[in-house]
Amino acid sequence: MNKEIYNTIKKYDKIVIFRHEYADPDALGSQFGLKQLILNNFTGKSVYAVGDNVKTLNGVLFPMMDECDDETIKESLVIILDTANTQRISDKRYDLGKEIIKIDHHPIIEQYGTYNYVDEKICATSFFIARLAYELELMISPATATYLYAGIVGDTGRFLHNNTTARVMDMASKLIHDKADIQAVYNAMYSRSIDEVRLTGFILDNFKMYSDHLAYYILEVADYEGIGVEFEKAKEYINTLANIDGVKIWVSATFNKKTNFYHISIRSKNIIINDVAQAFGGGGHQFASGVKTSSLERFKLILAALNEKI
Amino acid sequence: MNKEIYNTIKKYDKIVIFRHEYADPDALGSQFGLKQLILNNFTGKSVYAVGDNVKTLNGVLFPMMDECDDETIKESLVIILDTANTQRISDKRYDLGKEIIKIDHHPIIEQYGTYNYVDEKICATSFFIARLAYELELMISPATATYLYAGIVGDTGRFLHNNTTARVMDMASKLIHDKADIQAVYNAMYSRSIDEVRLTGFILDNFKMYSDHLAYYILEVADYEGIGVEFEKAKEYINTLANIDGVKIWVSATFNKKTNFYHISIRSKNIIINDVAQAFGGGGHQFASGVKTSSLERFKLILAALNEKI
Numbered sequence: 001m002n003k004e005i006y007n008t009i010k011k012y013d014k015i016v017i018f019r020h021e022y023a024d025p026d027a028l029g030s031q032f033g034l035k036q037l038i039l040n041n042f043t044g045k046s047v048y049a050v051g052d053n054v055k056t057l058n059g060v061l062f063p064m065m066d067e068c069d070d071e072t073i074k075e076s077l078v079i080i081l082d083t084a085n086t087q088r089i090s091d092k093r094y095d096l097g098k099e100i101i102k103i104d105h106h107p108i109i110e111q112y113g114t115y116n117y118v119d120e121k122i123c124a125t126s127f128f129i130a131r132l133a134y135e136l137e138l139m140i141s142p143a144t145a146t147y148l149y150a151g152i153v154g155d156t157g158r159f160l161h162n163n164t165t166a167r168v169m170d171m172a173s174k175l176i177h178d179k180a181d182i183q184a185v186y187n188a189m190y191s192r193s194i195d196e197v198r199l200t201g202f203i204l205d206n207f208k209m210y211s212d213h214l215a216y217y218i219l220e221v222a223d224y225e226g227i228g229v230e231f232e233k234a235k236e237y238i239n240t241l242a243n244i245d246g247v248k249i250w251v252s253a254t255f256n257k258k259t260n261f262y263h264i265s266i267r268s269k270n271i272i273i274n275d276v277a278q279a280f281g282g283g284g285h286q287f288a289s290g291v292k293t294s295s296l297e298r299f300k301l302i303l304a305a306l307n308e309k310i
Numbered sequence: 311m312n313k314e315i316y317n318t319i320k321k322y323d324k325i326v327i328f329r330h331e332y333a334d335p336d337a338l339g340s341q342f343g344l345k346q347l348i349l350n351n352f353t354g355k356s357v358y359a360v361g362d363n364v365k366t367l368n369g370v371l372f373p374m375m376d377e378c379d380d381e382t383i384k385e386s387l388v389i390i391l392d393t394a395n396t397q398r399i400s401d402k403r404y405d406l407g408k409e410i411i412k413i414d415h416h417p418i419i420e421q422y423g424t425y426n427y428v429d430e431k432i433c434a435t436s437f438f439i440a441r442l443a444y445e446l447e448l449m450i451s452p453a454t455a456t457y458l459y460a461g462i463v464g465d466t467g468r469f470l471h472n473n474t475t476a477r478v479m480d481m482a483s484k485l486i487h488d489k490a491d492i493q494a495v496y497n498a499m500y501s502r503s504i505d506e507v508r509l510t511g512f513i514l515d516n517f518k519m520y521s522d523h524l525a526y527y528i529l530e531v532a533d534y535e536g537i538g539v540e541f542e543k544a545k546e547y548i549n550t551l552a553n554i555d556g557v558k559i560w561v562s563a564t565f566n567k568k569t570n571f572y573h574i575s576i577r578s579k580n581i582i583i584n585d586v587a588q589a590f591g592g593g594g595h596q597f598a599s600g601v602k603t604s605s606l607e608r609f610k611l612i613l614a615a616l617n618e619k620i
Contacts, residue, residue, distance in 0.1 A: 159469050159482075160500075162493055169483035172469075176476040183472055190470075190553040197514055197554055204511035243500040244507055 001117055002132045008101060008115065009038060012077035016048045016068055016097060020083040021090035022232065022263075023054050025189060028062045029151025030081045030103070030125040036144040037133055048072070051090035056233050061150060061188035073097055082125035084283060085109040103128055105155075107274070109283060123163035126151025130171050142179035149180035153189065157239070161287075162270075195228035202227065203240045210303050213310045215241050216251040218262075218296070224254070231256050238265040249273060249306050253299050261292040262299055266306065276305045311427055312442045318411060318425065319348060319355075322387035326358045326378055326407060330393040331400035332542065333364050335499060338372045339461025340391045340413070340435040346454040347443055358382070361400035366543055371460060371498035383407055392435035394593060395419040413438055415465075417584070419593060433473035436461025440481050452489035459490035463499065467549070471597075505538035512537065513550045520613050523620045525551050526561040528572075528606070534564070541566050548575040559583060559616050563609050571602040572609055576616065586615045 009015060017035055019027040035047045048068040058064050070093060078097030083089050084106040094100065102113030105122050122128055130148040133140050152172060156164045159172070176182060192200075207217040217240075224234035234254050241250035248269055253262040264282070266273050266289045274289040280302055282291030293299055319325060327345055329337040345357045358378040368374050380403060388407030393399050394416040404410065412423030415432050432438055440458040443450050462482060466474045469482070486492060502510075517527040527550075534544035544564050551560035558579055563572040574592070576583050576599045584599040590612055592601030603609055 160496060164486075164492060166483045166486040169479050169486060173476045173479035173483065176474075176479060182474060186470060187553075191555055192553055193555045197551075201511055201514035204507055204514065243497075243502050245501055245503045 002135050004115065005101060005103075005117065005132060006136055008077060008099070009079075010042065012098075013044065014046045014048075014072055014076040016050055016073050016076045016078050016094075018078060018080045018083070018089050018091055018094045019051055020088040021052060022235070023051060023057070023090065025057065025061075025154030025185075026124045026126050026151035027051075027082045028054065028057055029147045029149075029154065030129050032062050033126055033129050033144050033147035033151065034079065034081065036141060036147065037129065037138055040141050040144065041138045046072075048076075050093075054232060055230065057188065061185060062147065070096055077101065079103065080113065081129075082106070086112050106283070106285065123161075123165070123168050124152045124155035126155070127168065127171055130175060134171075134174060140175075140178045142181065145175040145178040145180035146182075146185060149175040149182060150185045150189065153185055193228070196233060199224055199227050199229050199234065199237065200240055203237055207241055210251075211307050211310070213246060213248040214251070214303065214307050215244060215247045215249075216253070216303060217241065218299070219252065219254040221255050221257050231258070235263045235265065238267055242267065248310055251303060251306065253293075253296070259292065261294055262296070264291045264293055264299060264302060266290065266302075271309050273306060273309065276302065276309065279305065312445050314425065315411060315413075315427065315442060316446055318387060318409070319389075320352065322408070323354065324356045324358075324382055324386040326360055326383050326386045326388050326404075328388060328390045328393070328399055328401055328404050329361055330398040331362060332545070333361060333367070333400065335367065335371075335464030335495075336434045336436050336461035337392045338364065338367055339457045339459075339464065340439050342372050343436055343439050343454050343457035343461065344389065344391065346451060346457065347439065347448060350451050350454065351448045356382075358386075360403075364542060365540065367498065371495060372457065380406055387411065389413065390423065391439075392416070396422050416593070416595065433471075433475070433478050434462045434465035436465070437478065437481060440485060444481075444484060450485075450488045452491065455485040455488040455490035456492075456495060459485040459492060460495045460499065463495055503538070506543060509534055509537050509539050509544065509547065510550055513547055517551055520561075521617050521620070523556060523558040524561070524613065524617050525554060525557045525559075526563070526613060527551065528609075529562065529564040531565050531567050541568070545573050545575065548577055552577065558620055561613060561616065563603075563606070569602065571604055572606070574601040574603055574609060574612060576600065576612075581619050583616060583619065586612065586619065589615065 017031050019031045031049045035049045038047050048066040050068050053065050073093050073096040076097050078094050079101045081103050099114040102116045104118045105125050126148045203217050238252045250267050252265045255262050268287045272286045274284050274286050277289035277291045280291045284290050327341050329341045341359045345359045348357050358376040360378050363375050383403050383406040386407050388404050389411045391413050409424040412426045414428045415435050436458045513527050548562045560577050562575045565572050578597045582596045584594050584596050587599035587601045590601045594600050
């Protein structure tokens with residue numbers, strides 16, 4: 001598998017790397033990690049990392065996203081990372097490419113690649129890229145190590161979730177040994193403005209119990225913008241409700257004025273909830289899923305469906 | 311060093327293990343980790359883990375503390391873990407023992423042992439015990455692995471602080487491989503009652519900026535007991551103020567009605583602050599220290615001294 005990916009990359013002079021919209025550290029970490037890995041281990045290749053910039057991450061922990069014209073993509077190998085279905089890909093020009101490699105760790109929704117490499121057992125797409133790099137004995141620069149470490153930290157909740165295995169810790173050790181700047185990762189990922197701290201206070205003051213075991217909160221635009229926090233950051237507060245005694249499922253609804261949708265995040269300790277997310281048009285992992293919905297009525301239906309599972 | 315410790319333990323039939331008061335996961339993790347390790351690797355030894363019970367940890371993640379009479383201690387090897395000075399030892403009968411082994415990773419204040427093993431470079435006393443176990447190729451049970459993992463998680467802030475090295479990750483990997491129940495550790499350490507969640511909200515609503523770079527809060531007994539939280543838990547909220555942009559030092563003062571002291575916790579990103587703690591009679595690590603003080607006037611003096619360092 002690794003060798004196949006290596007040989008396909010080798011064939012192309014131009015490579016364009018995509019990932020999902022509303023990118024998180026694993027999407028960006030695997031994307032920039034792979035880009036850096038290719039640049040450091042092949043000569044004469046042009047590599048582009050495309051998609052929307054994420055204000056809190058690009059230009060902070062990761063470089064700004066690359067510009068890439070249609071003509072370039074038409075001559076390129078396209079690699080799409082961390083994205084289960086084409087609808088979620090940020091930058092829809094992925095289908096201009098000559099061939100497509102899909103690399104992912106989400107449950108399979110759509111096998112859209114010419115080559116599809118999906119490992120649902122691993123914690124992060126960044127782990128996939130790191131494993132590939134070590135198994136092929138590629139040169140890993142401090143930047144590569146830092147990006148990939150960020151992705152693993154993002155998708156394991158910093159070694160918290162039950163996808164944290166001995167192999168994950170071994171990989172973290174190797175990346176730190178290869179000079180991952182873990183304090184830079186944490187400073188970028190956990191840095192909070194005083195406004196963001198106030199938003200946490202707002203959520204803890206206003207969350208509701210739907211039942212004894214289901215907690216939720218709703219953030220309207222005025223709630224977070226009134227405090228001075230942008231949507232991209234505001235939608236990431238779901239784990240403000242993690243680890244409350246008795247709470248088995250916790251849910252957030254954050255309204256996005258650009259899409260006119262509430263972005264719903266659903267988390268659970270050990271109740272499978274992605275079937276509910278999928279039933280309402282969303283997706284994700286067993287214990288960490290998301291849906292978009294246009295109304296609070298529909299949000300209440302999702303809460304009711306989740307409550308049925310407890 | 312490891313072999314010396316092993317041989318001293320071997321000499322005694324009875325061993326009593328102490329650690330500091332207001333025990334945290336590293337104190338209890340190293341204590342019960344070592345106890346379990348001795349029981350699993352020697353025959354015919356009686357091992358006692360003594361000190362005050364910690365309501366949120368003993369009987370949850372760790373066993374309840376052992377009872378041990380004076381006569382037993384008089385015949386015993388005493389091992390004191392994770393404690394820089396005798397004043398902080400929970401249970402003052404440590405000096406009844408035949409010999410004392412001190413094992414610690416805090417800056418040296420007092421070398422009170424017959425044998426003193428202090429490694430300031432490592433993240434946790436639990437790491438010391440784990441390293442000893444692996445280097446001596448001792449049998450490590452799932453319980454031992456779980457206790458030691460808890461200690462490492464406690465003192466690294468779950469792989470957050472700058473004491474998180476590749477060796478720490480290697481050790482975490484080994485302990486998970488040896489069946490540390492990491493979800494049990496996290497459930498116990500991060501479980502929050504709705505009351506505790508409300509206390510977080512209270513702190514985020516009420517913290518003050520002493521200057522642009524120094525944040526602090528004060529918790530009176532009525533503040534935390536009014537919400538339903540006990541002192542032992544309330545004093546652990548200091549990192550509610552961690553990672554706020556621009557904040558270089560953050561401080562909490564939590565009043566303890568049993569001692570009639572404010573327990574001051576001081577944290578910093580990279581400004582050395584334990585000299586200030588020591589100047590006011592406290593101690594701890596460079597970036598994580600504590601002091602006890604009887605008045606808010608004196609607390610304000612500590613804040614002023616800390617602000618001088620920014």
